[in-house]
Amino acid sequence: MKLQLALDLVNIEEAKQVVSEVQEFIDIVEIGTPVVINEGLRAVKEVKEAFPDLTVLADLKVMDAGGYEVLKASEAGAGIVTILGATDDATIKGAVEEAKKHGTKILVDMINVKDIEQRAKEIDGLGVDYICVHTGYDLQAEGENSFEQLRTIKRVVSNAKTAVAGGIKLETLPEVIAAGPDLVIVGGGITGKDDKKAVASEMQRLVKEATLV
Numbered sequence: 001m002k003l004q005l006a007l008d009l010v011n012i013e014e015a016k017q018v019v020s021e022v023q024e025f026i027d028i029v030e031i032g033t034p035v036v037i038n039e040g041l042r043a044v045k046e047v048k049e050a051f052p053d054l055t056v057l058a059d060l061k062v063m064d065a066g067g068y069e070v071l072k073a074s075e076a077g078a079g080i081v082t083i084l085g086a087t088d089d090a091t092i093k094g095a096v097e098e099a100k101k102h103g104t105k106i107l108v109d110m111i112n113v114k115d116i117e118q119r120a121k122e123i124d125g126l127g128v129d130y131i132c133v134h135t136g137y138d139l140q141a142e143g144e145n146s147f148e149q150l151r152t153i154k155r156v157v158s159n160a161k162t163a164v165a166g167g168i169k170l171e172t173l174p175e176v177i178a179a180g181p182d183l184v185i186v187g188g189g190i191t192g193k194d195d196k197k198a199v200a201s202e203m204q205r206l207v208k209e210a211t212l213v
């Protein structure tokens with residue numbers, strides 16, 4: 001089980017500052033969609049250059065032109081690129097094909113997919129690396145989370161690894177870990193805390209403990 005830090009509401013300098021505080025406790029650093037919108041793929045490039053030992057995920061949430069967008073993110077240094085599960089199979093296949101040329105991994109974000117079970121089964125046959133259930137900010141604000149969806153994909157996905165994102169906090173992490181995802185993605189649960197190091201350290205401890213069981 002791995003821990004990914006999601007950076008969403010920062011610029012490049014702030015991103016580097018946060019990563020420098022918690023880098024020893026995380027496996028993957030996500031350059032979130034708002035950061036890419038504000039700063040472009042330069043954010044991926046600069047963070048990868050500053051932290052070459054960390055895998056950088058570019059949260060592009062690709063919906064079309066899968067091959068081209070994966071190419072550009074890979075050139076910038078992304079080790080993982082996100083594609084939306086709600087898009088068509090052709091886009092996902094194009095992304096997977098391009099990713100293989102660069103050794104990049106594809107994480108499919110199932111945000112706003114209505115029939116998670118059916119779509120996860122379909123996507124699991126397309127050669128992607130991760131299938132991720134995700135409750136976005138707008139539904140988090142309505143009190144939703146992805147924990148039940150995580151149990152669903154754990155049941156039906158057999159090729160890809162599983163991931164979960166959306167509002168995970170230190171207090172809810174044990175419930176998430178109990179469902180056994182391969183990747184736990186945490187944004188505000190770390191970045192919103194005064195002592196980011198302490199929270200990230202404790203999260204890493206819980207994730208590692210579960211991995212050893």
Ligand SMILES: O=C(CO)[C@H](O)[C@H](O)COP(=O)(O)O
Pocket residue numbers: 006007008030032033059134135136137165166167168185186187188189
């Ligand atoms: O992709 C995202 C929003 O679309 C976030 O990166 C993801 O939800 C994790 O952040 P948080 O833990 O703050 O919800």
